[in-house]
Amino acid sequence: MAVREDALNPPAFTLRQKLWQMHWLFILLLAATASVGFVMLYSAAGGNLDPWASRQMMRFGVGMAVLITVAVIDIRLWLKYAYVFYLATVALLVAVEFMGEVGKGAQRWLDLGYFGLQPSELMKIALVLALARYFHGTSIEDVRRISKLFVPVMLISVPAALVLRQPDLGTAMMLAITGAVILFAAGVRIWKFVIVGLAGVAAAPIAWQFLRDYQKQRVLTFLNPETDPLGSGYHIIQSKIAFGSGGLLGKGFLQGTQSHLNFLPEMQTDFIFTMLAEEFGMVGGLALLGLYLVILIYGLAISVRCRTQFGRLVGIGVTSTFFLYVFINMAMVMGLVPVVGVPLPLISYGGTAMLTLLFGFGLLMGVWIHRDVTVGRRGLGDDA
């Protein structure tokens, strides 16, 4: 196989050239964002590197290695094995159904001895790759045909349904939205989205019936947190108090009363943005939001710059996933959407999301490095 590859594609870049081609400014932005995370985790531990900041730094290091590895792998290999990767991940999702560890009331983890694997996180990447491959091989005319939409819709709904069964509403929604964004970017007619959207609204009451009790509770609490100030509403209320009391300039580093006196729950994970907003105020919050916006714009620019549809769609898929993380988490801690348990990318303490994101950004870097490489329909030769 290696022989064929060489034969059909004269070696475009050496490894050294690929590393040189890496978008180092983008990497610097990622590192800066992660550093904000280290600082907040240091504060969350009351001014200590342990237990969170130090481990998060290690994870970021490992994640960067993954990113670079993923980036230098030929993008055509990713296209070639996209479906295999996707199917394998679906298989893992099914596996969690039967033998997943139950954590926090949801079956999400697969115990692989040394580390827990969360197939739903992996799915976010696999779905992007699979959809990108599908639309890579679809002409602009085909995309407009409704019949050609059956496969991508199935690609999206099967894993989304599996994740929803775990039950993990947040991830299921992220999968659905990421898929929709790729479909949109690939050129699916806008009216189709409108129809699906309207259908979704119409079906909401039916979907309500399928929600788990705690999910219903979260939605209800979100709608009116004050009804249950010590129960499920506690998170939202305390988070808003912390947020608001930070004011314009914040209470100062390590001075957040809500977080340091433990009124704020999960401050090192899902609610870390609240802590930042409490200690650094609106100025700090907007600064982080700006940093995320720059990453987002760069990601989209890289995607648009790419000469292959696969690369473009992978790029926009990864970037959109990243944006969804940011938006859902921030909206959640500010009481705009229900508490769904989505971490703040690159900042929240936790290995899986970090790894997923850096894996995804690795692909984005790959897209950038291989932006001018021609990619065939099945990944290798140029049979277009």
Add this chain to the structure above:
Amino acid sequence: MHGDQERQKLFARRTVMLVGGKLALVSMLAGRMYYLQVVKAEQYKMLADENRISLRLLAPPRGRIVDRFGLPLADNKQNYRVMLVSEDTRGLGVDGALDLLHEIVPMSTGERRRILKEVNRNRSFVPVTLRENLEWEDVARIEVNAPDLPGVMIDEGQSRFYPYGKNLAHVLGYVSAVSEREKTGDRLLELPGFRTGKSGIEKIHDLSLRGSGGSSEVEVNAYGRVIRELNRREGLPGADVRMTIDVGLQLAVAQRLSKEISASAVVLDVHSGDVLAMVSHPAFDPNDFNRGLGVEEWNALINNPAAPLSNKVIAGRYSPGSCFKMLVALTALERGAISPTGKVYCEGFMELGDTKFHCWRRGGHGLVDVTDAITQSCDVYFYEAARRVGIDRIAEMAYRFGLGDVTGLDLPGEKPGLLPTKAWKRDVKDQAWHQGETLLAGIGQGYVLATPLQLAVMTARLVNGGFAVSPQLTKSVSTTGVHAVPERHEFPQIGVNPRNLAIVRDAMTQVVNTPHGTAHRSAIEDPRYMMGGKTGTVQVRRITKAERETGVRKNEDLPWRERDHALFVGFAPADNPRYAVAVVVEHGGGGSSVAAPIARDILLTAQRRQSARDIPISNTTGSQAALDLPDAAPSVRAVVNEG
């Protein structure tokens, strides 16, 4: 790849639309931030402070009670407690820490069970009291071993301390834990360890002594653990109460009475009404109440026939006996029923109908005038005097001298006594009044009842020039330490002819200072300190006719409960009275043999101490005044022993 160019264009268009959508979402986030952190910031800052700031009440130190010279009678003592914080015991564990502590401060298994229960009930950072009122040596030993006793700590609190213990029990009263009934919603009362006055001065001035609570703003975390103190507002310490008591005299009186089984005495300043000493024997130790009494100790107190819990000076009601005779004499003189020189013949008894009313002297006193009658306590004379004026007039006169109603002393639990009248008997007993009862009342027996305090007030009013003085225990209440002497309101005149008062007073002087007086053996020889007074011996059993014929049994032959009460009311100095005293020895025997010597010792001590001398006003705090006092408590005792 020209198809791809089209796709790329489409992709770019769609991306721009997506960017638009995403920017809209980002603006929404920024807008929300603005709303929360700028528009609503103040409200959320307040809520955050409500979260983290908790207001803790600080108990104010209870006010002190001092005597008239400023010597502390009730004070606050540092109280050392040993506490355990279970989370700090580290590897040792609660059990391990208790085992180690046991070697220093032995603990019973019951105590240990209580501690473990409390440890389990509280959060691990809440200190649990292991033992209160530690001895100083124990404190030192625990402190020395502190490194080996993680989680064990010494805490200082304040507890009430009565340096004179039993000697002032009935006057001061005691404090103990707040009872459910006392709770008014005042948060101060909810404080653990808070004490309120339950009797005596502690009760009557409880509100002033309490002070007002301070507060401490502390920062707490979500679990209620105190992180640090932010702000502290000290409360107002309780006001000091200065009493009229002269503790030196009080100790002397207590010591003097301690030889009896059950007795009481009170000393008044006849002009101001200041209570200089008030002792009811036996007493209890108020310090024990603060500590908490065991069931056995409590039972011993309430089952004691000598009633140590009762203040007999104000709650003991006795027939005044011969001490009442001055009032009968005064009634007769005022009404003109008998002239100062008018005589009555005493043949040892008086007959009324077919009943014989005996004089205490079987052979009779012969012809006696009012002075002789008081001096020798002739019963027949007063039977006759009473018969002439009638019960209602006697009662009216006695009432003006302070009997028959509470004197209004600032101490809870005072009893009004009883002055019978015809109307009273009709209303209460639904019976007609018999003249025989008037005769009995004439010698202070029958229905008449008075408290020792009333008798002292009566004596004071008899000898102070006819002013209706009323007794008081509180000199002043002050928070600043500067006790201004409050303006004494003038006591009203009783409205009795001074000549008649002088006759009675002179007769009382003769009771002690003439050879045939009933208290002659208790006379004070020193002309500066001479006293006057009146003895009283009160039967508590009925002497039957048969017994009278075979000879009245002597007190010594009777069981304690059936012996006579011994009474004496007195004043001194005889020529210019300053002090009045009333002494009652329950079942003590004769007034002249038992009560009079006690009164003599008390009056002598009072005069030597000059208990009633005026206190310099302004800026003199109590302790300085006390230093001026030449003879403090120990030397007082010596004086008593001489006498």
